[in-house]
Amino acid sequence: MHIIKVKNDRELSDKASDFLLEEIKRNPKAVLGLATGSTPEGTYRELIKKIKKEKLDVSQLTTINLDEYVGLSEDHPSSYHAYMNHHLFKPLGLTKEQTHIPKGDAPDLEAETKRFERIIQECGGIDFQLLGIGENGHIGFNEPGTSFDSRTQVVDLKPSTIEVNSRFFDNKEEMPRRALTLGIASIMESRRILLLASGERKQPAMKRLIEGPVDEQFPASVLKNHPHFTLIADEAALSGVLIDEMNQTKI
Numbered sequence: 001m002h003i004i005k006v007k008n009d010r011e012l013s014d015k016a017s018d019f020l021l022e023e024i025k026r027n028p029k030a031v032l033g034l035a036t037g038s039t040p041e042g043t044y045r046e047l048i049k050k051i052k053k054e055k056l057d058v059s060q061l062t063t064i065n066l067d068e069y070v071g072l073s074e075d076h077p078s079s080y081h082a083y084m085n086h087h088l089f090k091p092l093g094l095t096k097e098q099t100h101i102p103k104g105d106a107p108d109l110e111a112e113t114k115r116f117e118r119i120i121q122e123c124g125g126i127d128f129q130l131l132g133i134g135e136n137g138h139i140g141f142n143e144p145g146t147s148f149d150s151r152t153q154v155v156d157l158k159p160s161t162i163e164v165n166s167r168f169f170d171n172k173e174e175m176p177r178r179a180l181t182l183g184i185a186s187i188m189e190s191r192r193i194l195l196l197a198s199g200e201r202k203q204p205a206m207k208r209l210i211e212g213p214v215d216e217q218f219p220a221s222v223l224k225n226h227p228h229f230t231l232i233a234d235e236a237a238l239s240g241v242l243i244d245e246m247n248q249t250k251i
């Protein structure tokens, strides 16, 4: 695990967008694994600016999103489809053919999980996976207790996740109780992984990730087993966390 400590969310967005930009420059046909939530919003904003400034061709990229709420159609304003269209796909002109997100309103959810795994295999696997982290350590929507061998699946969300994420819904009652998510094994097969964490809300998760053991009760801990795993976190998220200097770059 390599840790990059930044001052604040603005620096985190700048640094994380550089990682994505480098990946795209190195391989214009890259398969990018993408995340939603509040954390990567600034990263996407910076990435769009940099891609436009450098006039990069993004027409050959493929994107694979981590998750979607069960029951929400693509045009539901709180769906991750709507989030991605708004924050990245529309501004970059990425087409439906090159972008993939699990369909939360698929009539057969089990078939949808299989279809999604097939898409990942068919495009040759994920080159670069961007991740956020839940306060309880979830990655994608893989909640504490999820097997490290899991593949794309339908999951029940924990009450704490329902509470935290209901802020994205006008009416809290509309917050779905289930989601489709890439499994932990599917995420771990990505060739490189970048995890972002910002703000004091994420401090307990950072402490457990960095100081604690690899444990299925804390899903993000599995990332420490990945050979090319980088964490970018800000000072608030890392406050009071003991970091081995060998693993760290300060910005």
Ligand SMILES: O=P(O)(O)OC[C@H]1O[C@](O)(CO)[C@@H](O)[C@@H]1O
Residues within 6 Å of the ligand: 035, 036, 037, 038, 039, 040, 067, 131, 132, 133, 134, 135, 139, 140, 141, 165
């Ligand atoms: O960045 P946030 O909003 O804190 O969300 C944390 C994580 O939880 C999720 O909302 C659930 O997948 C992710 O999209 C995100 O990475």
